[in-house]
Amino acid sequence: MTYAIGLTGGIGSGKTTVANLFAAHGVPIIDTDAIAHGITAPGGAAMAPIRAAFGAEFVAPDGALDRARMRELVFHDAEAKGRLEAITHPLIRTECDRAAAAARGPYLMYVVPLLVESGQWRARVQRILVVDCAEETQIARVMARNQFTREQVLAIMAHQAGRSERQAVADDLIDNNIDATPLVTQVDQLHVRYLQLAGEALPSPEGPENDRRHSP
Structure with missing residues (x-):
């Protein structure tokens, strides 16, 4: 089984931008x-x-x-x-x-907006990566992007897991607040880490008993 990362985050958090940065490294993205x-x-x-x-x-x-x-x-x-x-x-x-x-690549990435809410993805991925930002930042971004009213954005957010719920299930976190480390730098660092973990998860040529698998 290909090593898989589940990428999630609230509306307006920047999931697509992050996924595109991983795709630039040759990572297959399933949205x-x-x-x-x-x-x-x-x-x-x-x-x-x-x-x-x-x-x-x-x-x-x-x-x-x-x-x-x-x-x-x-x-x-x-x-x-x-x-x-x-x-x-x-x-x-x-x-x-x-x-x-x-998919062909060292690992693949599923982009799942409702990963936390579904309750089914933990068993399908090796790690969960959450794109995180302040809720007011989410609201401002979605209002500007979709021309939604504040009330419309809040209604959507009310049907999604809260910020703390996503943080609680995260194996890895990307900070996409305005004053955060640039996304490119964070993605580059995680990509190197995921390459390492994916390599460790490959079956050993000596047999299953020598298989080195990463447990999050």
């Missing part, structure tokens, strides 16, 4: 958010079951998921959220497994 967008795009694998479960009003004119309408529904209806996840999660997992099987 569950991108996969989710793909399966809910026009003709995506999730669209027929979503239409059947929720009705045509949740399908945009181009055949994609009406994300704004669905977001409004699942934020206020836990049962609807569960129905949506029952459709999308197995499809996302299948695509993750396919991408991981095809």
